[in-house]
Amino acid sequence: MTGPLLILGPQRPAPDLPRALAAHGVTGPIAVITGGWRHDEDELDALRRDLPGHKLVHLPIYQWFDEVHAEEPVLAAAYNERQRRIRQYKAAYRAQLGAALDALSATQALMDRDAALFQPELDFIVQSLRAIDERTVQRVNQIRDELPAAAQPWEYPAARDRHGRIKDALQSCSALLIAGGHVGVLRNRMYFLGLDVLLGNFLARGGLLCAWSAGAMTLADRVVLFYDDPPDGRGEAEVLDSGLRITPGLVYLPHAAQRLRLSDHRRMARLAHRLSPERGVTLENGAWIEFVDGAWRSLGKVGAAGLLQPDGTLHHPAPGEALDLPAPRLSAEARVVTP
Numbered sequence: 001m002t003g004p005l006l007i008l009g010p011q012r013p014a015p016d017l018p019r020a021l022a023a024h025g026v027t028g029p030i031a032v033i034t035g036g037w038r039h040d041e042d043e044l045d046a047l048r049r050d051l052p053g054h055k056l057v058h059l060p061i062y063q064w065f066d067e068v069h070a071e072e073p074v075l076a077a078a079y080n081e082r083q084r085r086i087r088q089y090k091a092a093y094r095a096q097l098g099a100a101l102d103a104l105s106a107t108q109a110l111m112d113r114d115a116a117l118f119q120p121e122l123d124f125i126v127q128s129l130r131a132i133d134e135r136t137v138q139r140v141n142q143i144r145d146e147l148p149a150a151a152q153p154w155e156y157p158a159a160r161d162r163h164g165r166i167k168d169a170l171q172s173c174s175a176l177l178i179a180g181g182h183v184g185v186l187r188n189r190m191y192f193l194g195l196d197v198l199l200g201n202f203l204a205r206g207g208l209l210c211a212w213s214a215g216a217m218t219l220a221d222r223v224v225l226f227y228d229d230p231p232d233g234r235g236e237a238e239v240l241d242s243g244l245r246i247t248p249g250l251v252y253l254p255h256a257a258q259r260l261r262l263s264d265h266r267r268m269a270r271l272a273h274r275l276s277p278e279r280g281v282t283l284e285n286g287a288w289i290e291f292v293d294g295a296w297r298s299l300g301k302v303g304a305a306g307l308l309q310p311d312g313t314l315h316h317p318a319p320g321e322a323l324d325l326p327a328p329r330l331s332a333e334a335r336v337v338t339p
Helices: 017-023 035-040 045-050 061-071 073-111 115-145 157-172 183-192 195-204 265-275
Strands: 005-008 030-033 056-058 175-178 208-212 222-225 238-242 250-254 279-283 288-292 295-298 305-308
Touching: 005 017, 005 279, 017 208, 035 061, 035 183, 061 073, 061 157, 061 183, 073 115, 073 238, 115 238, 115 265, 157 195, 183 195, 183 222, 183 238, 195 208, 222 250, 265 279, 265 305
Parallel strands: 005 208, 030 056, 030 175, 175 208, 250 279
Antiparallel strands: 005 288, 222 238, 279 305, 288 295
16 A cells, blocks of 8 residues: 655744644654755754654765765766766757747737737747757756666665665655755755665555655656746746656645745746646645545645646645645656665
């Protein structure tokens, strides 16, 4: 039976993690991943205050990633070369994205003159944006395939050792928490150590998985970065990479009230159409949606979670409301980890 999957909003200023775990009767050891905190990875005082009486089993994947690179120079060289090539490719992606967004803005302005005439052109450009976003995931994965020395890191003893430690810890814990932080760092280290497979196995055997903020973002099929008004650069969403593919059909948008112009429905509709057929899910402090007994439902504070609609508005589910969202994916498909 699939274990509970809990998606929460940011845990500050008012953490609801204790209430969420208590609702599911979590009493055994709890594994914790805080790799997105990077250099503050081992500072668990806040979690210990929020969860008094619980045994926390820390999985220091940021530290372990660095240790593996120090111990396996061949693997480290291949991995670093791969990341260099991915960063170089992203310049082409952003150029394509910028050109398409310029065309979109120009066509939207023409819509005020004759909507019937220009609507097909607007639809075409939106489809082009989707294709550009989808292609970046394909190209990044293609670049990974071109460097097989880094494709199966657990074939190296140091990586195999850390992967085994994670696997052993999850077998002894009743719940796993994935905190927020830097989403790119968190995603890359989790994937490097085979957690995409281990998370599916953990849920499949009935373990409770709870993630919030960037931790939630990593569970999607795609990780999308978003900030409408950045301090520098263009404020447009862009695809970072594929995620761990645990929750298909969803893209998580934590801190949306701070990072998106939610009242600009035309701009939000543009984002909704870019994400389609996936659904954008906004997550504020107090958001709590969960997949339990074969169904999604919302249990959090009213207005804290939102489902992005095609017209750019948000549907805020009521507490207890059932959500028509895809079930979690427990199989990693072609991704096989055999340490």
